[in-house]
Amino acid sequence: MPYVFSNHFQGDGTTLALDTYRRKFRPSELLAEPRTFLTVNVSVADTVEEAYALALPQLQQMARLRSGQTLSALATVEEAAATRMPPAQQNMIDLMAKNWVIGAPAPGGGAHP
Secondary structure: OOEEEOOOOOOOOHHHHHHHHHHHOOOOOOOOOOOEEEOOOEEEOOOHHHHHHHHHHHHHHHHHHHOOOOOOOOOOHHHHHHOOOOHHHHHHHHHHHHHOEEEEEOOOOOEEO
């Protein structure tokens, strides 16, 4: 069967999970060779700074969720920019952002992180 890895939840272990699936894959009538699908969080805007600002409300919400806080409506970009997160939650945000694709289009096409 195909394998889906939800990188957007955490991001840790992606390479190991995909390598393990491919190494242990056994062809079947349904699938002759390994097929994977990877989910990722992406925020793209005209600048990297703008892309990060657009991602920040979701990153803050995930930090709150992972630290056991009661969730409320997602903050606006402006509200998120004005919010100071506790150090432990800010650390979570910084780590999660490393697993996101946050960037701007590169001149001539493609992406620029």
